[in-house]
Amino acid sequence: ASGAAETLLRFKSSLTNAIALSNWNSSVPLCSGDRQFWTGLICRKGQLYGLRLENMSLGGAVDVDALAALPTLRTLSLMNNGLQGPMPDVKQIGALRALYLSNNNFSGSISGDAFEGMGNLKKLYLSRNEFSGEIPASLVELKGVVELGLEENLFEGRIPDFGERDWKYLNFSGNRLEGPIPYGLKKNTNFTSFLGDNGLCGEPLAPCKSSTKKWSILIGVLSGAAALILCLVLLRCFLRTSKSSVAVHDDTKTETKTKLFLSPKILFKRPEKTHQYSSTDSDDNSNLSGPTGSALCFVRTDRSRFDFQELLAASAEVLGSGSFGKSYKAMLSNGLSAVVVKRFGQMNAAGKEEFYSHMRLLGRLSHPNLLPLIAFYYGKDDKLLVSDFVPNGSLASHLHGKRGEGNARLNWGKRLKIIKGVARGLSYLHKELPNLSLPHGHLKSSNVLLDQNFTPILSDYALFPLLQKSHAHHHMAAFKSPEFSPAHHDRTSKSSDVWSLGILILETLTGKFPTNYLRQGKGAADDLAAWVNAVVREEWTAEVFDGDLLGGSGTAAEEDYCDWDYNEDMLKLLKIGMCCCEWEIGKRWGLKQAVEKIEELNYDDDEEEENYSYYESDYNESFYSNSSNFKGRRRTRTTHEDESSFLS
Numbered sequence: 001a002s003g004a005a006e007t008l009l010r011f012k013s014s015l016t017n018a019i020a021l022s023n024w025n026s027s028v029p030l031c032s033g034d035r036q037f038w039t040g041l042i043c044r045k046g047q048l049y050g051l052r053l054e055n056m057s058l059g060g061a062v063d064v065d066a067l068a069a070l071p072t073l074r075t076l077s078l079m080n081n082g083l084q085g086p087m088p089d090v091k092q093i094g095a096l097r098a099l100y101l102s103n104n105n106f107s108g109s110i111s112g113d114a115f116e117g118m119g120n121l122k123k124l125y126l127s128r129n130e131f132s133g134e135i136p137a138s139l140v141e142l143k144g145v146v147e148l149g150l151e152e153n154l155f156e157g158r159i160p161d162f163g164e165r166d167w168k169y170l171n172f173s174g175n176r177l178e179g180p181i182p183y184g185l186k187k188n189t190n191f192t193s194f195l196g197d198n199g200l201c202g203e204p205l206a207p208c209k210s211s212t213k214k215w216s217i218l219i220g221v222l223s224g225a226a227a228l229i230l231c232l233v234l235l236r237c238f239l240r241t242s243k244s245s246v247a248v249h250d251d252t253k254t255e256t257k258t259k260l261f262l263s264p265k266i267l268f269k270r271p272e273k274t275h276q277y278s279s280t281d282s283d284d285n286s287n288l289s290g291p292t293g294s295a296l297c298f299v300r301t302d303r304s305r306f307d308f309q310e311l312l313a314a315s316a317e318v319l320g321s322g323s324f325g326k327s328y329k330a331m332l333s334n335g336l337s338a339v340v341v342k343r344f345g346q347m348n349a350a351g352k353e354e355f356y357s358h359m360r361l362l363g364r365l366s367h368p369n370l371l372p373l374i375a376f377y378y379g380k381d382d383k384l385l386v387s388d389f390v391p392n393g394s395l396a397s398h399l400h401g402k403r404g405e406g407n408a409r410l411n412w413g414k415r416l417k418i419i420k421g422v423a424r425g426l427s428y429l430h431k432e433l434p435n436l437s438l439p440h441g442h443l444k445s446s447n448v449l450l451d452q453n454f455t456p457i458l459s460d461y462a463l464f465p466l467l468q469k470s471h472a473h474h475h476m477a478a479f480k481s482p483e484f485s486p487a488h489h490d491r492t493s494k495s496s497d498v499w500s501l502g503i504l505i506l507e508t509l510t511g512k513f514p515t516n517y518l519r520q521g522k523g524a525a526d527d528l529a530a531w532v533n534a535v536v537r538e539e540w541t542a543e544v545f546d547g548d549l550l551g552g553s554g555t556a557a558e559e560d561y562c563d564w565d566y567n568e569d570m571l572k573l574l575k576i577g578m579c580c581c582e583w584e585i586g587k588r589w590g591l592k593q594a595v596e597k598i599e600e601l602n603y604d605d606d607e608e609e610e611n612y613s614y615y616e617s618d619y620n621e622s623f624y625s626n627s628s629n630f631k632g633r634r635r636t637r638t639t640h641e642d643e644s645s646f647l648s
């Protein structure tokens, strides 16, 4: 084996879950001309030029010593994996031109000299890890770097002065940086590059307050606070003497307010209100007639408006980091409405005109099972989409999240209600957006939000035309369908949404997280649909259902299956799910058929469901006794007089 092959195998051995690299084999050459024989290699003129090991679910730490022994290596991408540990000592691979480590679990501070001597580096992406501490000083010395992605880490302190450059990409957003934005960074950047960094100021954000101004504000605040305290003391004395219970009530109020004020999650706070991106909203929709300025554009007439400054000034918390960027919940200053701002960093597939017209299209959609788009912001690198906050979590959090207070188990009634709503919302999208190849495209359980009544509300729909293709291919649910193969022609179609619906149904019935969400194209042995198929074929059908759904409390292994119960409609829904998950598109059900079949299923009123009245009223013994396909067993309940006859 060549030295490079041995070195690569050594590097591989430091990784965990390197299944995607199973064809790395020392008896096979690495490259021939520009062709590579090992997965993830980039070859140039018969030599190893780069490693592109993205989206492979790789874990473990990076063996930089091994990589340093590859003298021709110029580009290294380990993006979108689960790699851990501190920042790898990349200066050992001094000739690198591009380094992509985004979307991993790297953490800790990066030493100041981490990039010393890497004079060839042009692109550095460390986004969406947990790097902390200051931005390393050695980075500033690398004058060739024109693409720098540091967003969504925990960097703190000031942004160093990189001098003037023609930045092709620059992003510091979603960190804990503070202080003035250096002058040189104003060129080719806009404020989205700094969004979410509490404490940054200066162009393109609001101006920094001068220190004299700060002092006068401080003095003003202090004297105001002193006056307030005096008033409070007097008020308290007065209340004490009049009615003690009122004083107790006041204390509680003060405590709540303090907690809110001290919350570390205040992200959008900005010092003052004047920068060039203040809203240009008018009362009509004229700002949507074409791409005008950099403003928050409202797409609906039925919503009260707020301006960008209000959004920036809102208290906000991070809801989570998805495949496209972070989502923030922001409480508007009216104190009543909460909105969600989702930042998309890979949304440059459409030009500005096309983007605006797509937003207009989305703004016209209206259905009880769709999350309405309220407004958007169009920036060169980042786009922001604003929608309502939906208060009851997502289907994913209810199925797979922690059990406990506020996260009651989902009974059959709720699950069926959710699936029905999802089917209706999806069917509406297919009807209203006939020209889109993927009317939803990203249907999965974290994009099914639930309101207080467990009405499902679909989010992140119809975005495919806007997203960079390669990013969409890696992340969107439709591209996890069997008809998509990264290496071949993309055969996804509207039917891929049906496949996603099928997976969602199976996930909802089994309570299992579909590994399908993590992988592109054809699944393997752990494919949820394949698992369900196998279990049903083996007639262990009761085991397929989530224990919670059947009234059991533990996992399948812990349960006594004689205590389990399922009903005819659950089986019908299981079948619908399986028919939607057919690998062959020709055999797969169409959406219309799936929706019709789902609509035929019944559920009782939620309240009754909670009391298990379902089991009393809808129990269909003849189905169970006649069914030879399924081992139906009834949950042992003292109220069932006919228990023994069923089991015998």
Ligand SMILES: Nc1ncnc2c1ncn2[C@@H]1O[C@H](COP(=O)(O)OP(=O)(O)OP(=O)(O)O)[C@@H](O)[C@H]1O
Binding pocket: 319, 320, 321, 322, 323, 324, 325, 326, 327, 340, 342, 371, 387, 388, 389, 390, 391, 393, 394, 442, 446, 447, 449, 459, 460, 475
């Ligand atoms: N409008 C909303 N109201 C309430 N929660 C929301 C809203 N939008 C998103 N969330 C929740 O915020 C979290 C992050 O959402 P986000 O859409 O960014 O990522 P995701 O759904 O996990 O992945 P993806 O980006 O692939 O859709 C998720 O738990 C999601 O359920």
